[in-house]
Amino acid sequence: MAVNDDKLKKVIAHAKEYGFIFPSSEIYDGLSATYDYGQNGVELKNNIKQYWWYSMVHLHENIMGLDSAIFMHPTTWKASGHVDAFNDPLIDNKDSKKRYRADVLIEEHIEKIRGKISKEVGKAAKRFGESFDEAQFISTNPRVVKYHEDIKAIELRFKNSMEANDLEEVRQIIIDLEIADPISGTKNWTDVRQFNLMFSTELGSVSGESSKIYLRPETAQGTYVNFLNVMKSGRMKPPFGIGQIGKAFRNEIIARQFIFRMREFEQMEMQFFVPPGEEMKWYEYWKEQRLNWHKALGFNPERYRVHDHVKLAHYANAACDIEFDFPMGFKELEGIHSRTDFDLKQHEEFSKKKLQYFDPEINESYVPYVIETSIGLDRMFLAVISSAFKEETLEDGSSRKVMSIPPALAPYKVAVMPLTKKDGLPEKARAIIDDLKFDFSCQYDEKDTIGKRYRRQDAIGTPYSVTVDHQSLEDNTVTIRDRDTMEQERVAISDLHEIIEKKVSLKSLLQA
Numbered sequence: 001m002a003v004n005d006d007k008l009k010k011v012i013a014h015a016k017e018y019g020f021i022f023p024s025s026e027i028y029d030g031l032s033a034t035y036d037y038g039q040n041g042v043e044l045k046n047n048i049k050q051y052w053w054y055s056m057v058h059l060h061e062n063i064m065g066l067d068s069a070i071f072m073h074p075t076t077w078k079a080s081g082h083v084d085a086f087n088d089p090l091i092d093n094k095d096s097k098k099r100y101r102a103d104v105l106i107e108e109h110i111e112k113i114r115g116k117i118s119k120e121v122g123k124a125a126k127r128f129g130e131s132f133d134e135a136q137f138i139s140t141n142p143r144v145v146k147y148h149e150d151i152k153a154i155e156l157r158f159k160n161s162m163e164a165n166d167l168e169e170v171r172q173i174i175i176d177l178e179i180a181d182p183i184s185g186t187k188n189w190t191d192v193r194q195f196n197l198m199f200s201t202e203l204g205s206v207s208g209e210s211s212k213i214y215l216r217p218e219t220a221q222g223t224y225v226n227f228l229n230v231m232k233s234g235r236m237k238p239p240f241g242i243g244q245i246g247k248a249f250r251n252e253i254i255a256r257q258f259i260f261r262m263r264e265f266e267q268m269e270m271q272f273f274v275p276p277g278e279e280m281k282w283y284e285y286w287k288e289q290r291l292n293w294h295k296a297l298g299f300n301p302e303r304y305r306v307h308d309h310v311k312l313a314h315y316a317n318a319a320c321d322i323e324f325d326f327p328m329g330f331k332e333l334e335g336i337h338s339r340t341d342f343d344l345k346q347h348e349e350f351s352k353k354k355l356q357y358f359d360p361e362i363n364e365s366y367v368p369y370v371i372e373t374s375i376g377l378d379r380m381f382l383a384v385i386s387s388a389f390k391e392e393t394l395e396d397g398s399s400r401k402v403m404s405i406p407p408a409l410a411p412y413k414v415a416v417m418p419l420t421k422k423d424g425l426p427e428k429a430r431a432i433i434d435d436l437k438f439d440f441s442c443q444y445d446e447k448d449t450i451g452k453r454y455r456r457q458d459a460i461g462t463p464y465s466v467t468v469d470h471q472s473l474e475d476n477t478v479t480i481r482d483r484d485t486m487e488q489e490r491v492a493i494s495d496l497h498e499i500i501e502k503k504v505s506l507k508s509l510l511q512a
């Protein structure tokens with residue numbers, strides 16, 4: 001844990017030093033859980049968005065895009081259930097005066113038990129060597145079997161208590177599991193209370209209940225209320241989807257862990273409308289598609305796992321999270337939910353408008369079922385930078401910090417550097433940039449030694465650095481250095497475009 005804490009701290013420090021992420025309004029000492037994306041951060045963020053948008057919207061004939069407003073008619077949130085039920089169960093420790101999400105305390109306890117299982121498996125694998133049969137060990141070792149039973153029992157008890165809205169029982173689970181506050185170390189807990197997560201504000205200048213509006217806590221509802229508009233104007237029929245990228249706001253009480261849990265964040269969501277009865281097929285389809293989208297980035301596949309929900313939201317008939325191994329451990333990165341016809345039906349009821357598709361083949365109208373894929377852009381950003389960040393010791397004993405960002409997502413694709421600031425080398429370098437900049441994001445850098453300049457580009461994840469030297473003036477060749485291998489090659493300037501394109505194109509990522 002200490003090692004991972006240390007990793008997160010290093011990633012945060014690096015992100016600030018190299019212009020990826022700054023604490024918001026820092027000159028006023030910042031605003032908790034709010035961050036700004038700097039000059040390199042905004043490029044990386046835009047590239048992640050583009051990867052998602054192309055993969056989901058452009059590469060699917062039956063998925064359309066949408067950009068709906070953050071403010072919506074307040075009845076939207078009544079219909080969606082957010083006004084009444086978008087709550088977190090909170091508990092305070094009386095000694096540390098710190099507030100926690102009761103469900104998170106319980107989940108973390110379960111995670112500790114899972115850790116014990118992994119330890120047992122690891123020890124046994126060492127003991128038995130090549131003959132080790134992991135599946136058999138897990139199903140027969142008494143200690144491991146007991147741990148699994150404990151996890152199941154806790155999950156079931158928690159699910160039942162939440163479904164019954166029995167907050168006394170939620171507290172009792174925390175007491176029975178002897179969960180202690182990580183700060184005070186005591187088990188001196190208050191009652192559990194529900195806390196609504198939506199931010200509200202007033203519309204216009206008159207305050208009062210009637211003019212109270214909310215900042216959307218998800219983009220999904222903007223999609224549901226536009227379902228008919230898009231279907232009709234886009235001449236779509238189920239199965240079809242609507243994708244949307246946009247800001248969402250939640251008054252998270254416990255907003256920690258850098259950009260993992262923020263109060264203002266961005267979502268990339270897609271709602272896929274299908275004929276009733278086909279939802280499970282499409283749920284499985286999107287689960288696989290989304291996992292492939294993540295794995296195409298080339299990070300260690302073991303950093304992903306799928307967690308099927310035990311406790312389903314009242315409107316869902318299946319749901320899972322794609323979890324990622326963040327520096328803080330495995331946590332939710334993306335959710336895939338089979339939301340039935342709940343949302344559209346609720347909006348039908350509250351708006352008194354029909355939100356249905358008339359199917360001429362069966363001569364009937366129906367409310368489509370919805371499969372949703374929902375990923376936090378900021379969490380994806382954290383997944384990318386925390387996987388990409390490396391500190392390496394080089395053969396000559398020196399060290400470097402490198403961001404091995406997948407080239408298609410890297411803020412800059414190529415840096416062009418004149419070896420010296422004179423003899424026409426800067427002009428030659430600028431001419432190369434002038435040629436490349438319409439296709440690739442380029443940086444020009446002439447300051448400091450070439451070694452320092454390479455390090456700077458490594459630190460922001462630029463896949464290629466091109467150096468212009470005196471030979472370039474004679475034969476129109478340059479050296480091109482690879483960020484990851486640090487190998488340099490002399491190539492013709494006229495070949496640069498093709499070499500860079502091969503490595504950094506979004507196309508190759510999308511075709512993976």
Ligand code: GAP
Pocket residue numbers: 217218219220250252259260261262263265266267269332333334335372374375376377378379
């Ligand atoms: N429309 C469904 C929905 O909003 P969710 O599981 O509450 O589902 C979806 O959120 C995704 O949004 C999460 O998987 C996570 O990546 C991201 N997310 C949720 N709350 C967040 C927060 N406070 N800060 C950053 N990302 C968040």
